Amino acid sequence: MNQKNPLGLNNCFLDLDNPIELFKVWMDEAKKSEPNDPNALSLATSNKNNAPSVRIVLLKEFNQNGFVFYTNLNSQKGNELKENPNAAMCFHWKSLLRQIRISGTITQVEDSAADQYYNSRGYDSRIGAWASKQSKELKNRDELANSIKEFRQKFDDKDNVPRPKHWSGWNLTPTRIEFWLDGDSRIHERLNYTIDKSGNWIKSLLSP
Template sequence: MSEANVALPAMRVSYEAGALHEKSLADTWHEQLQGWLDEAVEADLVEPNAMVLATADAEGMPSSRTVLCKGIDERGVVFYTNYTSNKSHDLQQTRVAAATFPWLGLQRQVNLRGTVEKVSAEETAAYWRVRPRGSQLGAWASPQSRVVNGREALESSLNGIERRFSDAEQVPVPPHWGGWRIRPDFVEFWQGRPDRLHDRLRFRRDDETWHIERLAP
C-alpha cells in the first residue's frame, strides 16, 4: 500500500472561508448563482464556469463529465455539445439532468437538477459566432463519443474540414451541434463550515413558486 493511500483517511480540510445565511441570498436562484460565479471569476479560480454534468440512459446507468456553462438566466443553465454524443443520447431519452459547480477554492458548490430542453437555433447560432474558429472546426471534425482508429484519424478528419471551409469567412453551425438548457426544479447552494456543519440553502420550485429551505449537512 502506497503512502498516499495510507494518508487518505486523514485527508481533510477545515472549511472556514465563510458562511451562508438566508438573509444574504439573492431574490432568485439564478441571481444567486450568477453572483457566486462572479466571485469565482474574481477569485481567479481555474475554469470557474465548469460544471459536472450527470445524466442517465434509459436503463438508469449514470454517467458524469465536466462541461462548460455558457448561459444563466431565469430559464435555466445552458451548455453546448454534439447532439450525437453519449450525453445528448441520455438527455434525449430521459429529458432530465443534474449539474454541480465545484468551487473548491471558495469552499463552495452549487448543485441543481431538473428537466432539459434544446436551446433555440437562434441562441445556438449566437453562441457559435463567438467560438474560436479552431473550436468550430473541431465540432465538425469530431464524431463525439464514437470509437476512432487512433489520434491520426481525428487529425485527418480535422485536416479535411479545414480544407472544406478554407474559403469560408464564417464556419456554419453543424446540424448535429447545439445547446441544452437545464431547467432546474432544485438549486442548492453549499458553503463549507467548520466541523462539517455546512450551510445548505436550497431553492425548490413548486409549480411556478420558489421556496427557500435549509438542509441539514
C-alpha cells in the same frame, strides 16, 4: 466572526427569494477567485435504462429560464438527454469552499441561439465540431487529425463555417437549486430552493 443572514446562515447566502440572483453573485465571486474555468460544472445524465454518467462541461449562459451548455448532439450525453431529459449539475469552487447543485429538465436551445454562440467560437473550435464524432471510437489519433484537415480544406474561409446540425446547446430548466458552504468539522451550511406548482421558489435549510 462571520456575519449571519436572517436564516442564521453565513452572510454569503444573502437574503434573496430568487436563486438565480444568488447564483449570479456566487458565479461573479468565483470568476475573481478561481484560477481556471469558474464556469466548469459536473453534468450528470442517465440513459433510458437509468444508468448514470457524469462529465465536466462549461456553462455558457444562464438566466431566469435556465443554464445552457453546448455539445455534439450525438455524443453520449447528447444521446442520453434525448432518451431521458432529467439531468443535474454541480459547481464546486475550491477557492471559495462553495458548491451549487442544480437539478431539472433539459431542452434543446433554439437554432438562432446555437448559431450565435457557434459563430462566436474560434475557427479551430468550429472546425472541431465538424471533425470530431464525439464519444465514438477512434482507430488512432491520425484518424481525427485527417478529419480536421479535410474540414479545414472544405471550410477554408474562416468567416464562413456553418454550424453542424449535430451540434447545438441544451438548457437545463431548474426545479431545485442548493447552495452549500464548507463548515468546520463538516458542519456545512446548506440552503435549498425548490419551485412549486405556481412557479414560486421556496427556501429551506438542510442539515449537513
